[in-house]
Amino acid sequence: MENQESHSPKKQKLTQEEILSQIVIKSLEKDCLDRVFNLLNGLQDEESSDEDSAQKIYKKQIETKANQKKMKISPSSYVSKTMQNTKNSGKNYREDEEKAFNAQGKLDNEIHDKKGKISVKAIRKILRTLCNEYPKDEMDAMVWEVDENLDGYVSEKEFEKMYKRCITDEKEQQPKKLFYLVQFLMYDKEKKGFITEEDTLEILYIRHGDKFNEAIDAIFE
Numbered sequence: 001m002e003n004q005e006s007h008s009p010k011k012q013k014l015t016q017e018e019i020l021s022q023i024v025i026k027s028l029e030k031d032c033l034d035r036v037f038n039l040l041n042g043l044q045d046e047e048s049s050d051e052d053s054a055q056k057i058y059k060k061q062i063e064t065k066a067n068q069k070k071m072k073i074s075p076s077s078y079v080s081k082t083m084q085n086t087k088n089s090g091k092n093y094r095e096d097e098e099k100a101f102n103a104q105g106k107l108d109n110e111i112h113d114k115k116g117k118i119s120v121k122a123i124r125k126i127l128r129t130l131c132n133e134y135p136k137d138e139m140d141a142m143v144w145e146v147d148e149n150l151d152g153y154v155s156e157k158e159f160e161k162m163y164k165r166c167i168t169d170e171k172e173q174q175p176k177k178l179f180y181l182v183q184f185l186m187y188d189k190e191k192k193g194f195i196t197e198e199d200t201l202e203i204l205y206i207r208h209g210d211k212f213n214e215a216i217d218a219i220f221e
Contacts, residue, residue, distance in 0.1 A: 023167075032186040032189070033160070033186060036182050040123070043126060044121055044122040120136075123139050123143065130193060145162075163182065187200055
């Protein structure tokens with residue numbers, strides 16, 4: 001008997017990925033979480049007013065430089081250059097088409113990779129509606145803390161994993177800058193800019209169910 005016990009297989013520890021995959025977010029809570037991600041993702045896709053002004057400034061600078069340049073071309077040099085360009089026109093057109101095709105393909109890939117992701121841009125936009133000022137380094141930290149592949153964006157998968165880690169973090173060891181913002185947005189379903197006691201209790205009840213009273217007691221200890 002002892003010999004059989006000694007040879008019994010040892011239980012292997014689950015990886016963090018496996019642990020997180022076993023955590024089930026209740027449907028109503030998941031709906032709130034998805035709503036917040038879709039809200040941020042929508043803000044991510046919108047053009048910012050500051051980006052628009054930056055593009056206008058850049059365009060104006062280019063136009064100014066172009067107007068300042070006065071190029072003098074002699075007739076002979078113009079004719080020789082025109083003839084040379086005519087000889088190479090077929091090659092140049094092919095090269096230009098290839099460059100344009102490659103550039104468009106690269107742009108399409110970048111757009112596809114960024115689809116369904118959020119960055120500091122979306123966080124900055126939502127925080128502008130909630131408070132007058134918020135430190136840029138704090139906003140950067142919100143993304144950096146959960147950006148596992150370090151691409152500067154938070155994917156939907158990273159977003160959900162962050163939420164699961166934080167709601168099961170009994171020892172308060174997880175970074176929670178983004179989590180706290182997400183929690184607020186989940187509670188503020190009507191986009192009032194504030195949350196009521198009823199809003200908070202509703203989410204807590206959905207999450208904890210039978211242990212709702214214990215969760216409330218733990219908050220006010």
